[in-house]
Amino acid sequence: MRDQRFLFRALTSATVLALALVGCGSGSDNGSKAAPKASKPTGSITFWHFFTDREEKAIQAVVTDFETANPGVKVTVKGGQDDEKMRQAIAAGKGPDVGLSYSTDIVGNFCSTGAWQDLEPLIKRDKVAMDSLLPIVRSYTEYNGKRCSMPMLADTYGLYYNKKMLAAAGYTSPPKTLSEFDAMVVKLTKKNKDGSINVAGFVPMLDFYENSAAHLAPSWNATWLTKDGKSNIGSDPAWKAMLEWQKSLADKIGAKELQKFNAKKGEEFSADNAFQKQKVAMMVDGEYRIAFIKDQAPGVDFGTAPFPVPDDQASRYGAGYVTGNIMGISKGSKNPEAAWALIKYLTVNNDAIIKLANGIKNVPTTHAALASPKLEVDANFKTFIDIFQNPGSQTSPSTGNGAVYQNQFGDFVDKWQRGQVTNLDAGLKTLDDQINKALALGQAP
Amino acid sequence: MTATQLPLTAVTTTPPERRRARTRRSLLLDVAEHSTAIALGVIILAPIVLITLTAFMSSGQTLTSNLWPQSWHLSNFHEVFVKAPFLTWLKNSVMYSVLSTVFMLVSSFPAAYALSRLQWRGRNFVLLAVITMMMLPPQVTVVPIYRMWAALNLTGTLWPLILPNLLGDAFSVFLLRQFLLTIPQEYSDAARVDGASELQIMWRVIIPLAKPAIAATSIFMFFFTWNDYFGPLLYTSDQSQNWTVAVGLASFRSLHHVQWNLVMAATVLVMLPVIVLFFFAQKAFVQGVTLTGVKG
Amino acid sequence: MTLTLTSPPVAAPLRKRRRRQHGTVLLLMGPWILGFLIFFAYPLVATVWYSFTRFDLLSPPSFVGLRNYRYFLFEDPNSWKSLRNTLWFVIFMMPARLISALLIGQLLVKIRRGGSIYRTIFFLPSLAPPVAATIAFAFLFNPGTGAVNALLGRFGIDGPLWLSDPAYAKPVLLALGVWGMGDVMVIFLAALLDVPNDQYEAAGLDGANAVQQFRYITLPNLSPVLLFTAITGVIQTLQYFTQAAVASSLAAGVATTGGGSASSLGYPDGATLTYPLWLYQMGFKNFYLGYACAMGVILLVISLVFTIFLLRRSAAFLGPDAAR
Structure with a gap:
């Protein structure tokens, strides 16, 4: 049985080799503690962002300005990237020097794992005035006291409504409370002969474009996490109230027809967006939609407003969801000096910020830019500036494992919308437990 | 594979x-x-x-x-190529498929030859190992292999999918071996009597006889790499300039905000090469089958 | 195709050449041996090691004992769901593919004229790249504009939401799998044509009908091929990823901007969340790589059961020299 002995020997040697390989190849540093002396930024850097098409061009224009202002720096820009791709690339040592993300909830993961470098030493060195930024913006760009990102413009969410359709139904102003809103939605919904929806007053499904739980939560003042970073969804009655409202409104219109309508909708960022095709009278979206409508459907006569609040919280009207685009320097960046120069240019240089804000219709994040007369503000955009500065506005908090808790909530909401959750209280409690356990799985032992 | x-x-x-x-x-x-x-x-x-x-x-x-x-x-x-870098993706797919196929042949044919036409100790064990490798779901070992390529700074490219073919592909080895078994031993024996070395026999006698098998194996490899989605998605998702058509097509609608007509045009473009190849390669299949008769 | 592990006996006078052959064998097998060590043996061991660690690629793995396995077994809301989904495909899609391939193969054997045209047509879909085929199906089954519901509408049937409905998403993928059964059909066809004709003739003389002939002649003759196809089919289905990933992300169609959206993989309601999909999501989107390795080890155990079964069956085909 020589075969067996050969087999044994081969397997043993393979195992030894493998163990040797497993053992080595670790060891990492978590970024520099003290910043190197300031020097003139030179060389080339890579910059990844998530914008595409028209917005990508606007970003490119500002990056070109940066290159002109800093001769000797060459920026290679790559659009259409998402957080997961960036995180994977950084982990593999192929991350961009500068990354731009659209979701603040990854800050926790990027800061705590060191995927993005600590910016504090550089900020101290260059004496960047952090109080030029709005407090909410400062809070969502750091995690557990560690600042690894800087804010580049913000997104604010509110209600878009089709003025013509509202007028035709006899309304002159957008709704302020949910009871007003519900009545309007039912009246604005137009059905075909076969019962299917022709025009929806509003699509309450929580996977319809930007109509997500996170974007609606501030209207109910619903909180995601407790102070010690555990899930608060099951304990905060606001979530239950929000989900029950969502379901009752869907039932009023016809849940099955809504699902069908939702499955048929045109692609969100294409010209076939249902609001732009005047197939929905009202929807939740970010301020950037103003620019999309101007570009893709200039004929639509629309207005914007904060999302209505529950009737018993009328004083909170005006708040909304705020999130920011954030920038950071990848672990292992070969040219942190030039990377930092680009970040500073895009996040604290008011001229650049205003040019960007005007270009892609995003909300600027510094006091000076918000107050600047150069910022183009019309009535529709003003709504979002106001929501942004409203003290009740909220963002989704950051955790060590990024947006995983939101995905888990999304899965739960998917079940809820399909009527598969019979006991909402128990369901939310179970969800709490699941979120906490997933958070624990990501913790170091 | x-x-x-x-x-x-x-x-x-x-x-x-x-x-x-x-x-x-x-x-x-x-x-x-x-x-x-x-x-x-x-x-x-x-x-x-x-x-x-x-x-x-x-x-x-x-x-x-x-x-x-x-x-x-x-x-x-035409619009498909304007909206997205489809031409680049096509080039990448061709590179992935052609290099993989060539590398696979260079490394797998000799192994298949040794496994089918030479007698040596441990041969059956190696054959069982080949079959086990062939059956292993790629997801089982994906994390360590990914880490290995990251250490070599090759993630983000297609090389982690191409280079392993230089070290033999289990399915191709197995398939070639099944084909090679059916070539009568007399051919080799005759050459041995003439004093040819094993390598000469492989090169001069067996390879010409195995052409249909080589063609068939190459086609399988080509199809597998052209259709592969998991591999390119895993390694190149953050580098769209290195995507293959499979990855590009899958994200065409959501990333480039296009309508179904363009998605379908792109879909047709991705399907076309394999269908054309199939009609051209039918003959290779016929010869492979008649020569080897690997069936039930 | 069967596993033929026999090899022709070597003539006695040639035995002395063997010694010289060892060098040749090493030369020929060298690359494969390296590949075996680097891409099989090492990663296998490493996967088992990582499965006991917390690992996010950025910092070195740290040992956490059985935490990943505990999470898989008792805490993960999706682990069992993904396993159930994958088993659904093993239990329903794989047999559906085999049965339809067998029936169509049988039909093709019966047809004399024009058989090769049919054969090409039936085989064609299996060539379609999975991503392309899945997109095509997602389009045809689109509840709003797809041809399927348009057709049903003509008969007054209000078609379901297909890939957007948890009850119908998997069946659509099953249909996609059956549509591409051509690869299996071709294998069965070869085997069917190999069944000795005189067996049918004898049975015909004994008055056996078509069903009896199929039951008592065709099936027994085909059983080795059927077994081989079934086992490789199971292992192939355990890896089911592409179609589920593409179909779910198309059906979800959710925006990537802004948080709070359900993750698109597995949409709707996790109905298409297969085991490899969840492994990918946990490992390369959520960066629980240690956990992904634990899932890998569990997948390894499951697929090994089938592989060993296959290898044991193949032992029956081992020739006399295999005992050496």
Whole structure:
């Protein structure tokens, strides 16, 4: 049985080799503690962002300005990237020097794992005035006291409504409370002969474009996490109230027809967006939609407003969801000096910020830019500036494992919308437990 | 390569004459069988026909349930290349497929030769190892392998998918071995008597005889790499300039905000090369089958 | 195709050449041996090691004992769901593919004229790249504009939401799998044509009908091929990823901007969340790589059961020299 002995020997040697390989190849540093002396930024850097098409061009224009202002720096820009791709690339040592993300909830993961470098030493060195930024913006760009990102413009969410359709139904102003809103939605919904929806007053499904739980939560003042970073969804009655409202409104219109309508909708960022095709009278979206409508459907006569609040919280009207685009320097960046120069240019240089804000219709994040007369503000955009500065506005908090808790909530909401959750209280409690356990799985032992 | 591809051994073998049937068959049965086959054929071809028709539609028409193009938009196919870097993705796919196939042959043929035509200790163990590797789901070992390529700074490219083929591909080794077994030993023996070395025998005697097998194995490899989605997605998702058509096509709609007509035009473009290759390669299958007879 | 592990006996006078052959064998097998060590043996061991660690690629793995396995077994809301989904495909899609391939193969054997045209047509879909085929199906089954519901509508049937409905998403993928059964059909066809004709003739003389002939002649003759195809089919289905990933992300169609959206993989309601999909999501989107390795080890155990079964069956084909 020589075969067996050969087999044994081969397997043993393979195992030894493998163990040797497993053992080595670790060891990492978590970024520099003290910043190197300031020097003139030179060389080339890579910059990844998530914008595409028209917005990508606007970003490119500002990056070109940066290159002109800093001769000797060459920026290679790559659009259409998402957080997961960036995180994977950084982990593999192929991350961009500068990354731009659209979701603040990854800050926790990027800061705590060191995927993005600590910016504090550089900020101290260059004496960047952090109080030029709005407090909410400062809070969502750091995690557990560690600042690894800087804010580049913000997104604010509110209600878009089709003025013509509202007028035709006899309304002159957008709704302020949910009871007003519900009545309007039912009246604005137009059905075909076969019962299917022709025009929806509003699509309450929580996977319809930007109509997500996170974007609606501030209207109910619903909180995601407790102070010690555990899930608060099951304990905060606001979530239950929000989900029950969502379901009752869907039932009023016809849940099955809504699902069908939702499955048929045109692609969100294409010209076939249902609001732009005047197939929905009202929807939740970010301020950037103003620019999309101007570009893709200039004929639509629309207005914007904060999302209505529950009737018993009328004083909170005006708040909304705020999130920011954030920038950071990848672990292992070969040219942190030039990377930092680009970040500073895009996040604290008011001229650049205003040019960007005007270009892609995003909300600027510094006091000076918000107050600047150069910022183009019309009535529709003003709504979002106001929501942004409203003290009740909220963002989704950051955790060590990024947006995983939101995905888990999304899965739960998917079940809820399909009527598969019979006991909402128990369901939310179970969800709490699941979120906490997933958070624990990501913790170091 | 995994066990997903199986030899298409009988694509074009001609059925043996069935005298029994010829005399007893009723015309009625004949008609029934043909109508069943035609009905099935229509159902099977319908998706391909429908997406091809959609590829020629205007973007407005794809939102209706009208199946026939009101006007023919050949420009859709051009538009695909304008909207997305499809040409780059095509080049990447070709590179992935061609290099993988060549590398696989260089490394796998000798292994298959040793496993089928030489006697040595441990051969059966190695063969079992080949089969086990062939059966291993790629997801099992994906994390350590990914980490290995990250350490070599090669993630983000297609090399982690191409280079391993230089070190043998289990499925190809297995398939080539099955083919090589059927070449009579007398050919090799005759060459040995003439004093040829093993390598000379492999090069001069066996490779010419195994051409159909090599062709068939290459085609399987080509198909596998062209169709592969998991591999390129894993390694190149953050580097769109290194995507293959499979990855590009999968994200075409959501990333480039395009309408269904363009998605279908791109889909047709991705399907076309494999279908064309198949019609050209039919002959290779026939020869492979007749020479090797690897079947039940 | 069967596993033929026999090899022709070597003539006695040639035995002395063997010694010299060892060098040749090493030369020929060298690359494969390296590949075996680097891409099989090492990663296998490493996967088992990582499965006991917390690992996010950025910092070195840290040992956490059985935490990943505990999470898989008792805490993960999706682990069992993904396993159930994958088993659904093993239990329903794989047999559906085999049965339809067998029936169509049988039909093709019966048809004399034009058989090769049918054969090409039936085989064609299996060539379609999975991503392309899945997109095509997602388009045809689109509840709003797809041809399927348009057709149903003509008969007054209000079609379901297909890939957007948890009850119908998997069946649509099953249909996609059956549509591409051509690869299996071709293998069966080869085997069917190899069944000795005289067996049918004898049975015909004994008055056996078509069903009896199929039951007592065709099936027994085909059983080795059927077994091989079934086992490779199971292992192939355990890896089911592409179609589920593409179909779910198309059906979800959710925006990537802004948080709070359900993750698109597995949409709707996790109905298409297969085991490899969840492994990918946990490992390369959520960066629980240690956990992904634990899932890998569990997948390894499951697929090994089938592989060993296959290898044991293949032992029956081992020739006399295999005992050496």
